[in-house]
Amino acid sequence: MGDGPDPALALRRELPPEITYTVFNSESELKTIRALIEMSLSEPYSIYTYRYFVYNWPELCIFARHGERYVGVIVSKMEQKSSYARHGYIAMLAVEPGYRLLRIGTKLVEKTIEAMLLEHVDEIALETELSNKAALRLYESLGFIREKRMLRFYMNGVDALGLRLILSSNAKLQ
Amino acid sequence: MHGTYVGEQPTDFQAATAAAAAAARERESNSNEPDEWSLSECGFADNDVQRAIRGGSAAEDITQYPIHGWVDVTQEFHDACAELLPGELAQDMLFGLFEAMSAIEIMDPKMDVGMGFDKFDLPPPSFEAAVAMGAIKLDGLEPAELIGIFDALFACLVSWLEGNSMDQVLFTCLYLHAPSQIQDKPLRCFCIAVRNLIVVIKNIIILAAVNEEEDFQLYGNSALLGAEKAQPSTIAGLLKDVEDELVRKCKQLPEAAENQCLMAVVHRLRFMRHLFQAIYQVELMVGASSAEEAVNEIYKNLNVASELLPLIKRTIDRGTQPVEGSEAPNPMGFSPRIHDRSQPPTFPRSIKIRERPASYQFLEEMVARFKYACKVIRYKDYYSALNFFIEYSRKSGHCILSRSVLQSLFSSSIRLAHGKQSMKQFLRHSVMVFNSPPVLNPKHPVSSDPKVVQHLETFFRYCINMNTFNQFIRLCGFNRARQRDKLAHLIENFDPLQVDAARLDSLMNQLANERAMEGNESHATALKHSTYFSTWVLYNCFRAMLIYLMSGFELELYAVHEFLYIYWYPYEFLVGFLVSALTRTENLLLAQEEYAEHQSRIQSNSGGGGSGSKNRKAAKPKKNKKQQRPYRQEIVYYRALLSLCGGMYKAMGALTKDGRVRLPMSKFDNEEIRYNRRFSPFVPLTSPPPVSYAEFRNIRDHMMQNSAEDLYSYAAKYFDQARNVLESIQNPEQEILDLLQIARTNFVVMNVLGRGHQKEVKRQPEFDFSKHSYFPIIKIK
Numbered sequence: 001m002g003d004g005p006d007p008a009l010a011l012r013r014e015l016p017p018e019i020t021y022t023v024f025n026s027e028s029e030l031k032t033i034r035a036l037i038e039m040s041l042s043e044p045y046s047i048y049t050y051r052y053f054v055y056n057w058p059e060l061c062i063f064a065r066h067g068e069r070y071v072g073v074i075v076s077k078m079e080q081k082s083s084y085a086r087h088g089y090i091a092m093l094a095v096e097p098g099y100r101l102l103r104i105g106t107k108l109v110e111k112t113i114e115a116m117l118l119e120h121v122d123e124i125a126l127e128t129e130l131s132n133k134a135a136l137r138l139y140e141s142l143g144f145i146r147e148k149r150m151l152r153f154y155m156n157g158v159d160a161l162g163l164r165l166i167l168s169s170n171a172k173l174q
Numbered sequence: 175m176h177g178t179y180v181g182e183q184p185t186d187f188q189a190a191t192a193a194a195a196a197a198a199r200e201r202e203s204n205s206n207e208p209d210e211w212s213l214s215e216c217g218f219a220d221n222d223v224q225r226a227i228r229g230g231s232a233a234e235d236i237t238q239y240p241i242h243g244w245v246d247v248t249q250e251f252h253d254a255c256a257e258l259l260p261g262e263l264a265q266d267m268l269f270g271l272f273e274a275m276s277a278i279e280i281m282d283p284k285m286d287v288g289m290g291f292d293k294f295d296l297p298p299p300s301f302e303a304a305v306a307m308g309a310i311k312l313d314g315l316e317p318a319e320l321i322g323i324f325d326a327l328f329a330c331l332v333s334w335l336e337g338n339s340m341d342q343v344l345f346t347c348l349y350l351h352a353p354s355q356i357q358d359k360p361l362r363c364f365c366i367a368v369r370n371l372i373v374v375i376k377n378i379i380i381l382a383a384v385n386e387e388e389d390f391q392l393y394g395n396s397a398l399l400g401a402e403k404a405q406p407s408t409i410a411g412l413l414k415d416v417e418d419e420l421v422r423k424c425k426q427l428p429e430a431a432e433n434q435c436l437m438a439v440v441h442r443l444r445f446m447r448h449l450f451q452a453i454y455q456v457e458l459m460v461g462a463s464s465a466e467e468a469v470n471e472i473y474k475n476l477n478v479a480s481e482l483l484p485l486i487k488r489t490i491d492r493g494t495q496p497v498e499g500s501e502a503p504n505p506m507g508f509s510p511r512i513h514d515r516s517q518p519p520t521f522p523r524s525i526k527i528r529e530r531p532a533s534y535q536f537l538e539e540m541v542a543r544f545k546y547a548c549k550v551i552r553y554k555d556y557y558s559a560l561n562f563f564i565e566y567s568r569k570s571g572h573c574i575l576s577r578s579v580l581q582s583l584f585s586s587s588i589r590l591a592h593g594k595q596s597m598k599q600f601l602r603h604s605v606m607v608f609n610s611p612p613v614l615n616p617k618h619p620v621s622s623d624p625k626v627v628q629h630l631e632t633f634f635r636y637c638i639n640m641n642t643f644n645q646f647i648r649l650c651g652f653n654r655a656r657q658r659d660k661l662a663h664l665i666e667n668f669d670p671l672q673v674d675a676a677r678l679d680s681l682m683n684q685l686a687n688e689r690a691m692e693g694n695e696s697h698a699t700a701l702k703h704s705t706y707f708s709t710w711v712l713y714n715c716f717r718a719m720l721i722y723l724m725s726g727f728e729l730e731l732y733a734v735h736e737f738l739y740i741y742w743y744p745y746e747f748l749v750g751f752l753v754s755a756l757t758r759t760e761n762l763l764l765a766q767e768e769y770a771e772h773q774s775r776i777q778s779n780s781g782g783g784g785s786g787s788k789n790r791k792a793a794k795p796k797k798n799k800k801q802q803r804p805y806r807q808e809i810v811y812y813r814a815l816l817s818l819c820g821g822m823y824k825a826m827g828a829l830t831k832d833g834r835v836r837l838p839m840s841k842f843d844n845e846e847i848r849y850n851r852r853f854s855p856f857v858p859l860t861s862p863p864p865v866s867y868a869e870f871r872n873i874r875d876h877m878m879q880n881s882a883e884d885l886y887s888y889a890a891k892y893f894d895q896a897r898n899v900l901e902s903i904q905n906p907e908q909e910i911l912d913l914l915q916i917a918r919t920n921f922v923v924m925n926v927l928g929r930g931h932q933k934e935v936k937r938q939p940e941f942d943f944s945k946h947s948y949f950p951i952i953k954i955k
Contacts, residue, residue, distance in 0.1 A: 027261030044284040045275070051263050052274035077271075113842055130730065140733045141836070143843025145851060149655040149729040152337060152388045157526075159655075161730070166847045 008098065016102055017066045021111055024054050024061035032070045033061070040094045042129075042156050053077055053091055062111050064095070064104045071099040074108040078121055088116040088124035093135070105138050113142070113165070122168045130159040139163050287514045298511040301351040310348055310507050313357035317435035319506060320360055321493030323349065324442045326504035327368055329533040333526070335375075335540075335575050340394035341513035342525045344372060349507050351398055360420065360439060363412045367446050373404045374450075374457050375575060381460075382578035384651030389574040406454050413447040438489035441482050448479040449537070452544060456579050459586040469551045469583065472544070480541045487534050503527045543569075543576040550580060551587045556604030556643060559584065560714070563650035564721070567657070568947075577651045584647070598634045601643060608713075609759045610766065611706035612699075613682060620697045625685060633678045633707065642667045646718060655729055661722040662855035668715035669859050675707040699769065704762065712861065713755040719856060720748050726852075728947035734938060735837050738826035739849055739870055745819035746873070747862060753812045756805040763804075807903075814899040814913060818949050821892035821917070825924060825952060827877050828885030832927070833936045886928030893921035912945045923952045 024033075033050060054061045057077045064072035072095035081087045090112060095104050116124060127150070128135045136146070144163040153160030258264065278285035304310045311319070327350075330343040349356060353365035376392065379385050385392070420440050427433045452475035455468060462468035494505055502508040528536065547566065553559040563580070570576045606614045613626055620626060637643060642664065649660045683704075690698035723744060726732050732740055829835050846867045857864045877885070896917040903910050923939075932954060941950035 027259065030261060044282070046277050046279050046285060048263075048274040048277040049271075051261065052265075052269075052271060055261070055263055056265075110841070136733075137836075140735075141838050142841070143838045143848070145736070145848050146731045146733070147851075148659070149731060150388070151653055151655050164851075165842060166844075166851060167842070 012098070013101065017099075019071070019099075019102070019104055019107070020065050021107070022063050022065060024058040024063070029063070029070075030054065032063075033073050033075065036070065036073045036094045036096065037075075037092050039096065041092070042158075043154060045092075050075075060112060060115060062108055062115075064099075064108055066099065071096045072104045072108055074112050076112050076116070076124075078116060078119055085123075086119065086121045088112075088121040090124060090126040100134075105135075106141070109138065109142060113167075117167065120168075122166070124165045124167065126163050127153065127160045128163060129154065130161055136161070136163075139165075287517065298509045298514075299348070300509070300512065301348040301355075304348050304509065305355075311358070312355065315358045315361055317432070317439050318492060318494050320358075320364075320439045321435070321442065321489065322495065322504045323347075323361065323493075323507050324364055324439070324446075325490060325493050325530045325533075326496070326508065326527075327364070328442075328537065329503050329528050329530055331368070331371070332528050332533040332536045334372075335390070335536075335573065336528070337388065337390055337574075338525055338527075339391045339513075339517065340372065341516065343527055344368070345394065345398055346502070346508050346510050346512055348509055348512075360416050360443060363416045364443060364446060367409050367413060367450055369399070370404050370406045370409050371446075371450055371453065373399060374406055374454050378453070378457050378582055379574060379578045381457075382581035382651065384577050384581055384648065385574050386653060386656055389653055406450075406457075409454070410447055410451050413443050413450075417443050417447070434489075435492055438486070438492050441485045441489070445479055445482040445486055448475040448482070449541070451475045452479065452541075453575075453579075456544075456582050459582060462586065465551060465583075465587045468586070469548050473548050476541050476545050476548070480538065480545070483534060483538045483541070487531065487538075490530050490534070540573060540576060543573060544579055546570070547576065547580040547583055550584045554587070554603070555607040556601065556647075556714075557608050560647055560650075560717075563647050567650045567654070571654045571657075574653075577653075581648070581651050597638045597644060601634055601637055602630075604643075605707065605710050608710050609706050609762050612766065620689075623685075623697075626682070629678055629681050633674055636674050637671060640667055640671055642671055643714065646714065654725065658722060658725045658729060658731075661718055661725070665715065665718050665722060665855045666858045668711065668718065671711050672708060672715065672859070672861055675711040676705075678707045679705050705758070706762065709755055709758055709762075713752070713759070715859070716748060716752045716755060716862075720744060720752065722855060723748070724948045727943060727950075733838075734941060735830075735835050736848065736852065737941070738823060738830065738874070740852065741819045741822040741826065742870065742874070743853065743865070745816060745823045747865065749812050749816040749819060751862060753809055753816065756809050756812070760803055760805055760809075810899060810903060811910075814896050814910075814917075815948075817892045817896035817899060818913065818917060821889050821896060821920060821924075822949065824877070824885055824889035824892060825920065827874070827880075828882050828889055828924070828927070829939065831878060831880075831885055832882040834938055836938050883928050883930075886924045890921050890924035890928065893917045893924060897921060909946070913949065916945055916949050916951050919951045923954060927954070 030047075030050060033054065034045075034047075037045065037050075053075045060074075060076040060078065062074050063070050073092070074090065075092040076088060076090045078086060078088050090109070093105060093108060095108075113124065124144075126139070126144075128139070130149070140146075142165065144165045146161045147164045148162035150160040150162060152158070254264075280286055281289060283289040299307065299309060301310075305312065315323075327344070327347060330347060333343040334340050344350060347365075349361065349365045350369060353362055353369060356362040356365060379390060380392065417440050420436055420443070424433050424436045424440070427436065452472050455472045455475070459465065459468045459472075496503050497505050501510040546569070550559070550562055550566075553562050563584075566580055567577070570580075602614060605611060612618050613621055613630065615621060645660075645664055645667070649657055649664060652660060686698045723740060726740065826835070830837075849867045849870060853864070856862075880888070894917075897914060900906070900910055900914040900917060906914070937955060940953040940955060942953055943950045945951060
């Protein structure tokens with residue numbers, strides 16, 4: 001996220017663009033998701049992975065849009081883990097470089113948490129690269145804790161951190 | 175944002191396929207035998223299909239209808255598709271996230287390994303093909319070619335030990351596919367040695383069982399490994415012969431340059447011989463009659479190996495070098511993509527074979543780690559062995575083979591593995607060494623009291639059944655990230671042991687009272703032993719707790735706003751518990767010492783001694799007293815830790831009060847939940863009792879009533895205290911010096927902040943853990 005002194009970016013920060021948020025509603029948006037995610041992630045995902053998430057949980061695939069332009073996306077899922085616990089999982093989050101530092105990512109995560117709370121999710125988990133300080137700061141500001149370090153988790157050999165936000169006392173202690 | 179570990183094949187899938195093929199051939203040869211029962215019993219195949227399967231030779235032509243029972247469903251398929259939205263997937267119940275992520279898009283080079291081949295899509299050359307094409311020499315290799323291949327193979331070995339699949343590193347070397355067909359003797363012997371080394375290393379790692387999928391890939395081309403029989407005992411002799419031959423040849427050479435090249439080959443063969451011997455002897459140690467002798471042999475080999483490494487490193491440039499831009503680690507003998515198609519069906523992982531200098535660096539450090547591991551033989555009791563394991567893990571935690579070697583050496587050394595010493599004896603001996611309960615002293619008459627014997631037996635049997643102590647040592651062999659998860663479970667297991675130990679202690683005291691009533695003073699004194707067993711159990715539990723909590727810093731699991739409660743717990747409770755457990759132990763030892771002195775004085779008085787013997791006695795207790803403070807150093811260390819934790823706790827309080835700590839937004843965050851989660855492994859314990867969030871909050875709120883300036887000065891005071899304690903340590907080790915630097919720097923920083931430096935800029939300081947994994951240097955930007 002270490003962008004250079006981009007004048008357009010500076011201007012955008014001074015005059016924050018009006019961002020709207022919409023959920024996934026058509027196949028044509030799949031390409032957009034893929035383009036946004038591949039912009040910022042090291043690992044390739046097959047089209048099946050994208051489809052698995054967005055068609056099972058379209059309401060948890062939320063876009064940030066600046067007018068017609070898609071500038072950010074979050075992709076998540078929810079599952080009944082046992083009779084008393086519902087788990088949420090954030091799979092992907094990306095914001096276009098020119099639109100970073102505008103709290104769009106935070107907003108997308110907040111909207112996801114709110115959507116999950118409506119479904120009485122007890123805890124939300126995700127993984128992120130150890131070196132991704134921006135993501136860590138974002139999630140920690142929302143109350144996530146880093147629970148687990150996973151050595152050589154990614155295909156490029158980088159370690160991951162397992163993060164978790166506990167929303168209710170139902171969440172079973174591991 | 176997420177990935178998956180590459181799923182390991184549970185068994186070698188190539189072998190499985192080969193077995194299936196063999197079974198099929200078997201069936202074919204017996205094809206005149208009817209095997210209709212199997213089909214009809216299946217019950218699901220309809221008549222057409224059954225007929226088709228029984229069709230025998232006609233099975234070749236699958237276009238024939240109706241032999242195969244093909245039914246055209248094109249229309250039904252299109253109709254069904256019409257019900258779906260564009261892009262919508264018909265998802266099978268069994269097609270979950272793992273399947274979705276493992277599925278590949280054909281022709282995408284990032285996912286489809288087949289796309290990695292060259293533009294003609296030729297299969298990578300096999301050993302036979304490479305020989306036929308003349309791409310690899312089997313005889314008459316130049317010294318430079320040998321050096322190049324040897325160095326590349328060492329690099330592959332290192333890359334394998336770093337977690338890559340052996341198929342994708344070692345077995346890209348075609349020479350390893352058929353060593354017996356190599357005519358060049360040095361190359362043949364070296365390749366045979368590598369093949370055997372792979373088997374030996376695999377065995378050591380499997381037996382030690384401290385590996386996880388991210389550490390090491392056990393599975394690989396067993397078919398290749400099995401093709402030529404492993405004969406590890408002959409390797410040293412083979413290599414020695416070649417070395418001698420080459421040395422003789424060397425002496426006949428007039429040219430100094432050629433001579434040096436050949437000697438570089440000899441050094442590599444010799445290094446391989448000693449490294450191989452050392453590792454092979456580790457594997458054999460389980461059956462060795464004397465662990466000491468075996469370790470001595472290992473150590474000797476390691477010494478020679480480490481002496482050869484500087485010579486080898488200096489001659490790396492004499493070998494053929496990898497071609498720039500090529501994936502092969504050497505121009506001749508390697509076929510980098512040969513096993514790409516036999517890898518587990520997931521995305522191709524990028525394989526980076528280490529460069530040669532870095533590989534020798536790794537081997538040099540590995541040999542040094544093995545030498546260090548040999549020292550474990552000195553530690554025959556639980557306390558000192560555990561200390562060694564904790565220390566070793568801190569220094570060598572990343573290398574799977576080093577960790578596994580330590581496990582092998584230790585279990586051979588204390589003779590648990592093959593029953594020469596039972597775990598019970600080991601633990602008994604360990605308690606004896608730790609705080610020497612008189613009831614464990616076999617010379618003491620009370621130790622044969624049937625009640626005492628029975629209680630002790632029950633206690634130790636319980637310890638063994640719970641396996642907690644053993645587990646603690648084994649756990650130190652896992653990688654640092656996994657250790658933390660395993661510690662959380664281990665801590666829970668201490669609770670029943672604590673309960674049992676406390677019961678044993680009170681039973682002993684009860685017996686002491688009985689004996690006192692009977693008038694048996696000496697038995698009563700021996701039994702009245704306060705809390706030997708519970709102190710021993712608690713001390714180990716406290717250590718596990720402290721390591722668990724502090725490992726979170728090393729693994730970067732704590733956010734800065736969490737530091738406050740994390741440092742608070744050891745400051746307020748845990749480190750203090752450790753100090754008091756050790757102090758209590760020393761006092762018990764001291765009391766025993768005094769009692770023994772008292773006894774001997776009574777005896778000598780009654781026996782009547784001359785002045786000479788009196789002098790001797792006057793000198794003896796002094797010496798003993800010194801011996802009976804075995805935990806002094808550790809207590810001092812924990813005192814320093816206590817002050818550092820106190821300093822960090824107060825510092826975090828001050829920085830928070832001063833508005834210099836980024837706090838989470840309150841919308842979804844809940845500190846109580848975070849606190850409970852962080853300390854959750856401690857909750858099942860009876861002792862120490864869990865500390866509730868409310869209790870923590872009361873104490874913190876009380877502290878936070880102070881002004882930020884005051885808090886900074888309290889923190890400074892603690893750091894200063896830590897400095898004093900650390901400076902009192904004589905002949906300090908590097909860790910102590912590092913802690914000292916942390917204490918000194920933080921003392922200064924706290925004073926600077928306390929005086930109102932950068933008062934306007936409320937920036938969060940940087941916490942630099944590079945000096946010590948538990949404590950940071952606080953840096954103001």
